[in-house]
Amino acid sequence: MNLLVDLVSIPSPSGNTNEVITYVENFLADLQVKTRRNRKGGLIATLEGRDTNHHRLLTAHVDTLGAMVKEIKSNGRLRLDLIGGFKFNSIEGEYCQIETSSGKKFTGTILMHQTSVHVYKDAGKAERNQANMEVRIDEKVHNAEDVKALGIEVGDFVSFDPRVEVTPSGFIKSRHLDDKASVAILLQLIKQIKTDKVELPYTTHFLISNNEEIGYGGNSNITPETVEYLAVDMGAMGDGQSTDEYTVSICVKDGTGPYHYELRKKLVRLAEENNIQYKLDIYPFYGSDASAAIRSGHDIVHGLIGPGIDSSHAFERTHKDSIENTGKLLYYYVQSKLVL
Incomplete structure (x- = not known):
């Protein structure tokens, strides 16, 4: 949980993830785990197993939702363009940070232009959209020229206060529990493997991807020897869903189609044999790094599990029981036989 608090506290909207990748890199270096960065800026760690001819790959993504400066408005406020799939209403009233290309950082608040009920008759009815939402910068600015004098420009990244x-x-x-909860789980799993001196049956790669929220974080750097590819990402909760905040969610199908049937059955069997609480679920408006890998044409067995997250792509919540159940299933999974 402490590791997760650290991770969500590091701003990392898709496209600007170097700081959090460096944090993960240093964490793994302390465990004497060798890593390398791919050209997209993601991080790959490899633990050699008894069988080096057949590989596994597990992935979680460290990039998050965020925004970019779309326009510097004449009133000294900023118009945003969203990064990732979420709605403007989910960030209304949120504190944020603007990072310039030179590395300067400024704070602000995301608000409706028509916020004041004492001034705007339609304050409660106006649509929450790009035209009406803006960033109020915590600096003495009165116009676009004042803002540009700070060094803020179109294309600067905007990250949201996690309020963890x-x-x-x-x-x-x-x-940003999506997907930093899963990243924390994978890092703890690697630490447990190293601490307990677990001998893995197959060489196992861990990809900390940094472009999942925009659709292609895990579609490359898959070795030809990789047989199983397991994405660890949030389980989505809501009406009609079985996922909850206390179990590990095993996805059977998402918006891209069914996940590999035999791998799904193996994950269920491992959970039942080891008294791990789980739920099977379908996410109708969802895609993962595993499905991105499949769409890229890789000949792999793909699966998806993760902790249950309430209010996904908004102000999220989960419970330590869900994190623990997910971690336990992964611990037994990496020691199991391949399905093929």
Whole structure:
């Protein structure tokens, strides 16, 4: 949980992830795990197994939702263009950070232009969209020239304050649990493998991808020897879903189609044999790095599991039980036989 708090506190909207990748890189270096970066800026760690002719790959993504400066408005505020699939209403009233290309950072708040009910009659009815939402910068600016004098330009990245909190009852609520909860789980898994001196049956790669929210984080750097590819990403909750905040979610199908049937059955069997609480689920408006790999033409067995996350792509929440159940299933999975 402490690791997860650290991760969500590092801004990393898709396209600007170097800082959090460096954090993960240093974490793994302390465990004496060799890593390399791909050209897209993602991180790949490899643990050699007894069988080096057949490989596994597990992935979680460290990039998050965010925004870019679309326009510097004449009133000294900023118009945004969203990065990732979410709605403007989910960030209304949120504190944010603007990072310039030179590395300067400024704080602000995302608000409706028509926020004040004392001034705007339609404050409650106006649509939450790109035209009406803007960033109020915490600097003395009155016009576009004042903003540009700070060094802020179109294309600067905007990240959202995670507002992370761990409750005494075991919940963690924060933005960006998608997918930093899974990244934390994978890092703890690698630490446990190293600490317990677990001998893996197959060489296993861990890809910390950095472009999942825009659709292509895990579609490359898959070795020809890779047989199984398991994405670790959030389980989405809502009406008609079985996923909850206390179990590991095993996805059977998402918006791209069914996941590999035999791998799904193996994951269920591992959960039942080891008293791991799980739920099977379908995510109708969802795609993962595993499905991106399949669409790229890789001949692999693909699967998807993860902790259950409430209010996905908004202000999210999960429970330590879900994180623990996901971690346990992964621990047994990496020691299991391949399905093929």
